[in-house]
Amino acid sequence: MSLVEVTDLTVGFGSLRAVDGLSFRLEKGAALGLVGESGSGKSTVASALLGLHRGTGADVGGSVRVAGIDVQEAPDAELRRLRGGKAAMVFQDPLSSLDPYYAVGDQIAEVYRVHVKASRRAARARAVEVLDRVGIPDAARRARSRPHEFSGGMRQRALIAMALACEPDLLIADEPTTALDVTVQAQILDLLHTLREETGMGLLLVTHDVGVAAESVDEILVMRHGRAVEHGLVGAVLGAPAQAYTQELLGAVPRVDAPRTASAVTEEVVLEASGLRREFGRGKKAFVAVDDVSLTIHRGETLGIVGESGSGKTTLGRMLVGLLEPTAGEIKPGGGVRPDVQMVFQDPVSSLNPRRSVGESIADPLRAQGERDEGRIRGRVRELLERVGLEAAHYDRYPHEFSGGQRQRVGIARALAADPRVIVCDEPVSALDVTTQAQVVALLAELQRELGLALVFVAHDLAVVRQVSDRVAVMRRGRIVEYGPADEVYESPRDPYTKQLLAAVPALDPEVAAQRRTARRQLTAV
Template sequence: MSESVVSVRDLVIDFHTEGDTVRAVDGLSFDLAAGRALGIVGESGSGKSATALSLLGLHRGGNADVTGSIDVLGTDVLAASNEQVRQLRGNRIAMVFQDPLSALDPFFKVGDQIVEAYRAHNKVDRRAARKRAIEVLDRVGIPDAARRVDAYPHEFSGGMRQRALIAMALALSPEVLVADEPTTALDVTVQAQILDLIHDLRAETGMALILVTHDLAVAAGNVDDVLVMQRGKAVEHGPAADVLGAPSAVYTRELVAAVPRLEQPRESKVVGGEPLVRVDDVHQVFTVGSFLNRTKVHAVEGVTLDVLRGEALGIVGESGSGKTTLARMIVRLLRPTSGRIRFDGRDLADDRALREVRRELQMVFQDPVSSLNPRRTIGESIADPLRVQGEDASRQRVRELLALVGLDPDRIDRYPHEFSGGQRQRIGIARAIGLRPRLLVCDEPVSALDVSTQAQIIRLLASLRSEFDLTLIFVAHDLAVVRQVSDRVAVMSKGAVVELGETDALYDNPTHPYTKSLLAAVPVLDPELARQRRLERGLLTP
C-alpha cells in the first residue's frame, strides 16, 4: 500500500461560543494514501468541514481547541510553528472552498490573486508568476485565459469562479487537494464539468484528494474510499462501492435511502383541472453594465405555459436559463418586459387585480439566511406578513405555524442564526403558508441541504400541498429531486422552455438534446456507472 500523505489520529475539535462548548469532531482517525481519493460525507453538523479545515491548520487563532494528531506529508500540523504551517498550505496541501465568491477577494483581479499565492512560495518576478496564472487558468478550462486573467471575480460565472479557485490551488502543484463541497451551488452540467476536471487533474498530477460533500452520489463517482461521519464520529469507513452499495451502519443506510434517485418513478397524480396560472409569450430583458457601456440581457424569451390547479410543476435548467426570473415574474416580484401572466383569470399587470390576489401568491427563497432578517426573531418574521394583510398575527397563530412545519413552538423568540439550514428553510415555508396561499413557488429550496434534510423538506411540501390543496412550482437544478416532487416538468435553456411534459415520460424518454445532456450529468450512487458516464462524456480515456 502507498505511503500515507495524511494521517489523523484521535482528532478532537471543540468550539467555544458564548460560554458554551460544542464538540464538532470526537476521536476521529483515518489515513489517506498518496494518489488516493477519500470522500468525507455526512449531514450538516457532522464535523466533516471542521475536519477538512483542521488539515490545513485553519482553526489556529480562532475559538477552537484541537487535540490529537494530524500528520500531513511529514508535518505535525498541531505542533508545527506558524511559519511551518504557512509553508505547508498551498505549497503541499491546498484547499478549494465551497463558496468561491467568499473565498476570492472581490477587489482584486483573479489573476493577481493567483500571482500573489504563487509568489508567496516561489522566488519569481511578477511576469513569471503571471505566466503561471495564465497556464493554470487555461488548464482548468477558463476560455481566453490570457484575457480573463485580468477579470474580477464578479465577472465570472459560478462555475468559472470555482475553476479559478481550483487554478489557484493547482498553481503550486500540491500533493494533496482538499475540496470542501466544491459543487454544492452549481447546476448539474457545471457540477459534472468541475468533478471531471478534478478527476483529470488527479490523473495527471498524482495528487491525493479529500472530497467533503453531503451528496453521496457526488462521492460515489469521484472517490476510492468513503468515510461517513455522524456527530463528529466516524460510523463507517471503506471502499466507496462497499459503503454506498452495501452499508453496514444504520446511519449510512438511512443516508443512502434518503438519496433521491433519478431513475425512480413517482406516483404522479395526473392533474386535469383548469389552469390556475397562464403565462403567455412572456419576455424579460435586463439592462446591465455602466452608463457608457450598457447591454441588454434577454433572461426570458417568449415563454408560454399553464400551471394547472393542484399540480406540482417542476422547472429545471442550468444557471442563467431563466428559471428563477420566470418564477419571480409569476409571483410578480418582477414585472415582465412584455407578455401576460394571469392568475385565476386576473391579469397581474393590473395593480388592482394584483392587490386582490397578492396573498394567494407566495414564494420560498433559495437562501433563508438572506430572506430572514437577522435582527428579528423568527416569530416576528413569520408574523409580519400576517400583520400586513390584516390576519391573525398573534403568538398563538405563529406557534401553530411553527408546529405545522415541524419546529418547536417554544423557539418562537429565537433568532435565525440559532437554527440549522434545514430549520431556517422550514421557517421560510411557515412564513409563506401563513396566508394560506393557493400558489407556492419554491426557488431552489433544498439546494444547499444534506440528503436527509432534503428528504424532510420534500415530505413537508408534499404534506402541505395535500392539506391545503396547494398548487406548487418547484424551481431546482437537481433533477433527481424534481422528479420526486413534480407532476410535470418544464426544461428551460437560454430563456426558453425547450421541453415540457409529464414527469416520468420526460425523464424516461427525453426528446430535446439539452434535456438529455442534463439527465446524463446527474451524479449516480453506483461508482462503476459513474465511471461509465464519465467515459461517455469523453473526459476520461478507458
C-alpha cells in the same frame, strides 16, 4: 509513509466536541471522501490538516501528519510552507475566497511567488499556465479579469488553478461543487479526476452529497457528530452500507430513476401564463431573461421548472408571484403581488428579517390582508408553526436560533399564512443536507395533499425535481425547450439540452459514474 496520517484527532470549541477521536490514512495518488451532514465535523477535519485552527482558541488533540510534517508540532514557518506548497485547499465559496480588487492571474501569481522564489514575469506565466490547465478559455487574457467577471464555475476553476500552482501533493476540496449547476458540477468533478490521474496528487473531498463522492473518490468515510460511522471502498459502502446512518443518508438521496407517486391533480386551472417575456435594461443593452413562456398550473399538481443559472427560471417564478411585472404576456389572475400565489425563497436566512421574531415574520401576510386582532394573529401563527413541524412556543425566537431546515419551515409557514392556492418554491432545498432536504420535500408534499395546493418547484437539481413533479418544464436561455409529464421528460427526453442535463447528474454507482465520465470526455473531444 502515507500522504496523510490522522490518529485519534479531537477538535473542541469550548464545550463543543466537533471532532471526536477520528483516525484515517490517505495514500499518495488516492482519493478519500469525507461525507456527512452539516455539523458532522468534516470541514473541521479538513481545516485541521492544514493547521488552520492554530491561534483560534480551538482545543486540538491527537496527531495529524501531512506529507511527512507533524501539523500539531510544526513551527509557523514550516506550516506556511505546507499550506499551498505541499498541500492546498479549495473552499466552497470561490467568490469569498478571491480578492475582488485584484486580477485572478495576479492572485495566483502571488501564491506562486510566496512558495517559489520566482520573478514576477515567471509567476504570471505560471498563472496563465495553470488557468489554461483547468480549462479557462483564452487564459492569457482572462488572467487579467477580476473575480466578478468570472462565472461561478470559472471562479471555482480559478481556485483549483491557484491550488495547483505549486504542484501540491495533496488537494483538499471542501464542498467544491455545492453552489454549481449540475453540468458545471460534472465539469469540476471531471477536472479533479483528470488532474489526479495526471499529477498523482492525493485528493481529500469534503461533501454532504453522496453522489458527488461516488463520482470522485476511491474510499469514503462517513461522519456523524465528529466520529467515523463507516469507512471503506466507495463501491462497498454505497452498494451495501453496514451502518443504519449510512443507509439513512443513501435513502434520502433523490434519484432521477425513481418517479414519485402522482399527486391528486384536478382539472381546475389555478394559474395560467401566456407569452411571458421579461427584459432588463433598454435599447441595445436590453437582456431578455424570459422569452415567450406559456404554461398552466392545475389544483393539486406540482410543476417542476428546471434549468441552469441564467436560464430564466427564477425570473419566471417571480413573475408568477407578482414580484416582477412581465414586459409582455399575461398571467391570470393578474395584478400585483397576489395573496393566492405565495413564494418560498432559496435562502431562508436572507428572506427573514434577523431583527424580528419568526412569529412576526409569519404574521406579516395576515396583517397585510387586514387582520387587526392580535389574539387571532398570534393564534393563527402558532397553528402554522405547529403545522410545519415547529413549536408554537417558537413564535418569539429569532432566525439565528434555528437551523437551515427549520428556517425553511418558517418560510413555508409564512407562505401558508395568506391561504394561497399556489406556492412558488424557488430552490427551496438547494442549501440543505440530503436528510433535511428530504424532510422539507415531504412536508411540502403533505401540505399539498391536505390543502389541495399547487406547487411550482424551481430548481437546478434534476433528481429533486423528478422526485416532486407531475410535469416538468426545462428552461434554457429564457425559453422552455421541453415540457411534459415528468416520466416522459426523464425517461424519453427529446431535446439535446435535457439529455445533457440528465447525463451530468451524479450516479451513486461508481462504475456508472466512470462510464458517464468517459462518455463526457468523448463528447468534449469531438
